[in-house]
Amino acid sequence: MGEIIIIGTDLKDFKKLQVNTRFYKYLGADFIIIRPFDKLNEAGIKEILKLNDYYKKQDLGFGLGFQLKDLMADLLSKPASAIDFSDPKIRKSLYHFIEYLIKHGISFFNLEVLEDLKSPSVGIFEAVRELNKNTFFNKEIISLGTFKNQSLDIRSLSNPKLPGLSLIGYKGQVRDLLKLSLNFRETGSQLCLTYTNFWQDGINFRNYPIYAKRMIYMTLFFLKSSLYVNESDLDFDDVIFLRKLFALKGKIARVRSLRKILPKESEIIAFIRQGDDEKILFLANKGQNEVLIDIGYQVMDYKDYQYLIGSYTSRSLYRNILLRPYEAVAFMRSK
Structure with missing residues (x-):
């Protein structure tokens, strides 16, 4: 099911x-x-x-x-x-x-x-x-x-x-x-x-x-x-x-598998879903303060991701990304 x-x-x-x-x-x-x-x-x-x-x-x-x-x-x-x-x-x-x-x-x-x-x-x-x-x-x-x-x-x-x-x-x-x-x-x-x-x-x-x-x-x-x-x-x-x-x-x-990333960021929920040919990167700020995060070490291919959906407006993905209060955003990468 x-x-x-x-x-x-x-x-x-x-x-x-x-x-x-x-x-x-x-x-x-x-x-x-x-x-x-x-x-x-x-x-x-x-x-x-x-x-x-x-x-x-x-x-x-x-x-x-x-x-x-x-x-x-x-x-x-x-x-x-x-x-x-x-x-x-x-x-x-x-x-x-x-x-x-x-x-x-x-x-x-x-x-x-x-x-x-x-x-x-x-x-x-x-x-x-x-x-x-x-x-x-x-x-x-x-x-x-x-x-x-x-x-x-x-x-x-x-x-x-x-x-x-x-x-x-x-x-x-x-x-x-x-x-x-x-x-x-x-x-x-x-x-x-x-x-x-x-x-x-x-x-x-x-x-x-x-x-x-x-x-x-x-x-x-x-x-x-x-x-x-x-x-x-x-x-x-x-x-x-x-x-x-x-x-x-x-x-x-x-995209079946699930992998947690950025474990040290207490206010951030971050994970990657991966299938045979696609990946989804999900990022969410669960606090009311802006948070700047560096994803480069765990998402080496970040330049290949495209915006999928977000709680605010459309975003581009960079190595350093600033998440606004309670912002959630998803990006997708296809081979």
Whole structure:
């Protein structure tokens, strides 16, 4: 599975969700995730399945997101506090419901707070693999599991060679996203990042609202993990910029490897992506002060790079480059 762009929406009006397909396709989304399970009933589920069919006709992916305990509380008419996944009957009820949705065409599931599956007698690895065996196994289904615990130990749950999940996401800020991305790639595991994963402490959004947001989105995108974007976080300027950014999906799909550069520059995120015939150099200043950096020792062929996209304006690449506050810029070199 390649890296994908996922848009999560809070909309629950099915007519508006139909109308919005043009907007989602304009933005460059691969999948739209809705969270419809406030009240579960037969009529509501039929509407969801009809909406899924409509999205397929529009060549747009469609999926469902839910917290496991909340979902089961609605299904079983119990408070969420009474849901205990150590009970085999509750787990089987979850599997049967997901199987039903798969049978009727749902192909993407965003499963939130997956730690809830574990119990004193069943660990998280065993629980996720049991979930996979009873629902997704050998089916063309994308499963995104989101965890509060940011431990790297769960990476293998999204290794394509093992039965588990398609993607792993984390709740909350991650101090070093570049390191996280490298760690996932070491094991061949699949990572999904979202805007709230970027470490935002100290970012001056008040004085640099546009450039700070663009820098964050560019960093997430060029790390080349799958990207989850919440529609409610976007304003008009974000949409215009993200459309340009997401239009580059095809180009960055060809550059597979990732190498960190400039490790001593604490305010700079810098890395090179490389494929068979192309390279992408990414530079971002995550602070509000200008930073002058020398790339010559680690990017010997800097003269061969051409501007690709930036959070400010078009730039030329020199050995010494001055990055403005919250500036992100990407350059590409083709053989």
